Amino acid sequence: MNRHLLSSADLTRDDVRMLLATASEMHEVQRRDVKKLPTLRGRTIINLFFEDSTRTRSSFEIAGKWMSADTINITGKGSSASKGESLRDTVRTIDAMAVDAIVMRHMASGAAHQVAQWVDASVINAGDGTHEHPTQALLDAYTIEQRLGDLDGAHVAIVGDLTHSRVFRSNAIMLRTLGARVTLVAPPTLMPSGIRPWAAADGLTLSDDLDAVLASGPDAVMMLRVQRERMSGGFFPTPREYTVGFGLTRDRLRALADANSDAVICHPGPMNRGLEISADAADAARSLVLDQVSAGVAVRMSVLYHLLAGEGVAA
Amino acid sequence: MTRADSIVPPGQPLDPDGRTVLTASDVARALRRIAHEILEHNKGPDDLVVLGIPSRGVELANRLVDLIREVEGAEVPVGSLDITMHRDDLRHQPTRAPMHTQIPSGGIDDKVVVLVDDVLYSGRTIRAALDALSDLGRPRAVRLAVLVDRGHRELPIRADHVGKNLPTSHAEKVQVRLAGHDGLEDVVRIAGGDAR
Numbered sequence A: 001m002n003r004h005l006l007s008s009a010d011l012t013r014d015d016v017r018m019l020l021a022t023a024s025e026m027h028e029v030q031r032r033d034v035k036k037l038p039t040l041r042g043r044t045i046i047n048l049f050f051e052d053s054t055r056t057r058s059s060f061e062i063a064g065k066w067m068s069a070d071t072i073n074i075t076g077k078g079s080s081a082s083k084g085e086s087l088r089d090t091v092r093t094i095d096a097m098a099v100d101a102i103v104m105r106h107m108a109s110g111a112a113h114q115v116a117q118w119v120d121a122s123v124i125n126a127g128d129g130t131h132e133h134p135t136q137a138l139l140d141a142y143t144i145e146q147r148l149g150d151l152d153g154a155h156v157a158i159v160g161d162l163t164h165s166r167v168f169r170s171n172a173i174m175l176r177t178l179g180a181r182v183t184l185v186a187p188p189t190l191m192p193s194g195i196r197p198w199a200a201a202d203g204l205t206l207s208d209d210l211d212a213v214l215a216s217g218p219d220a221v222m223m224l225r226v227q228r229e230r231m232s233g234g235f236f237p238t239p240r241e242y243t244v245g246f247g248l249t250r251d252r253l254r255a256l257a258d259a260n261s262d263a264v265i266c267h268p269g270p271m272n273r274g275l276e277i278s279a280d281a282a283d284a285a286r287s288l289v290l291d292q293v294s295a296g297v298a299v300r301m302s303v304l305y306h307l308l309a310g311e312g313v314a315a
Numbered sequence B: 001m002t003r004a005d006s007i008v009p010p011g012q013p014l015d016p017d018g019r020t021v022l023t024a025s026d027v028a029r030a031l032r033r034i035a036h037e038i039l040e041h042n043k044g045p046d047d048l049v050v051l052g053i054p055s056r057g058v059e060l061a062n063r064l065v066d067l068i069r070e071v072e073g074a075e076v077p078v079g080s081l082d083i084t085m086h087r088d089d090l091r092h093q094p095t096r097a098p099m100h101t102q103i104p105s106g107g108i109d110d111k112v113v114v115l116v117d118d119v120l121y122s123g124r125t126i127r128a129a130l131d132a133l134s135d136l137g138r139p140r141a142v143r144l145a146v147l148v149d150r151g152h153r154e155l156p157i158r159a160d161h162v163g164k165n166l167p168t169s170h171a172e173k174v175q176v177r178l179a180g181h182d183g184l185e186d187v188v189r190i191a192g193g194d195a196r
Helices: A013-029 A055-066 A087-096 A111-118 A134-148 A166-177 A195-202 A210-215 A239-246 A250-259 A289-308 B003-007 B024-042 B056-072 B124-136
Strands: A044-049 A070-075 A101-106 A122-128 A155-159 A181-185 A204-207 A220-223 A264-266 B019-022 B048-052 B078-080 B112-120 B141-149 B161-165 B173-177 B187-191
Touching (some): A013 A134, A013 A166, A013 A289, A055 A070, A055 A134, A055 A289, A087 A111, A101 A289, A122 A289, A134 A166, A134 A264, A134 A289, A155 A210, A181 A210, A204 A210, B019 B161, B024 B056, B048 B056, B056 B078, B056 B112, B056 B141, B112 B124, B124 B141, B141 B173
Parallel strands (some): A044 A101, A101 A122, A155 A181, A155 A220, B048 B078, B048 B112
């Protein structure tokens, strides 16, 4: 594995398998009374978040603490960045304090790649703009496999606001690495421009008909959040119209169950209930939403362990 | 750590220049004796929990529990204790995925835990295992059973039950193969080094 985790594409199938196997053991640690492992004692991890986050930041922080690393949170708002310091100066200042890892979320796509050029610490991309969020893809793969078994050959539909979704990008890459069949569903306005060459090269199927895709009985349906904070134009006329075309409504939940009784539903959160996902779907027995959160800590422990515990750059 | 010994993958070819120090029947006799010793020392099978250290320690732990069942007709809880996350040499080698920790449902609180490993060398694996145990509960006592004690301790740790004391040099390698883990007949061999 690389020293950094910037993209799902950094990980080979063997890397992903090792990370998921480790996550499974870490998940078991989570059920113990004493959750502390000494593995990363003496390591310092900075969570540098320029964008709001509840689950990603807290799960990285808990993951680091449970492995005995010192974790420190820095948010854009409370840091010198709000005084006008450049990103380069901010991260180089942090790096000068000899930290071992920087877990970074930033609103600009490519920010983590850029920072990785500037620092000695390991950089973990916890979301960069509309680009990538590899640990989310790992925890989604982990959660689905816990319920359904090996993703190799499974059919996963990713539905919704693809244009603004880093979760989709990281997931599509990782699911293909694991051998899953991937169908992308979005209204034409939210289908990223330039996706066709990628889809053709990587074997991703594109669709704008959610009902047809659900009727084909996918093993997992991954609903994406409609990211209104990133939308400047009219991607769809009204929220109601979006729901009618692309929301996982009660009727569609039933259609999915009819087509594949074992199908599961994921959502990276936070959910817009009533917009992209109905309350019935979010709270259904086949919904893995809370399992995803629970897996988040185990998966991030696994990532921190493999990036930070071994000698220099692990083979 | 038992270093190279502990990370020999299953089924790896044996060094042809090595010499056999324990045959399959030697291993069987040693384990039978250890099973008796454990029972004798504990005055029966009550409160015993046998935990193997992956990977070959788990195979040995299962065999010991089978032998105890033969001797005493009692079912002693058996499990595994992975120590990867507690190692003190993590920084000196590439990371590897931790192996499975399986604690029997009765837990280890107030039990007599018998740790089982194949080779006792520096004692660092056992140090890590003791730390891992303390995260899981508070045993009444911890005992240590090993198939081979090859000396060269770096920590004040000793085994309570030893299959075979095997004086070695640092340059030598102790190779353990177990049917059930490596899929071949049990054998313990010494390879490498000049001291014969």
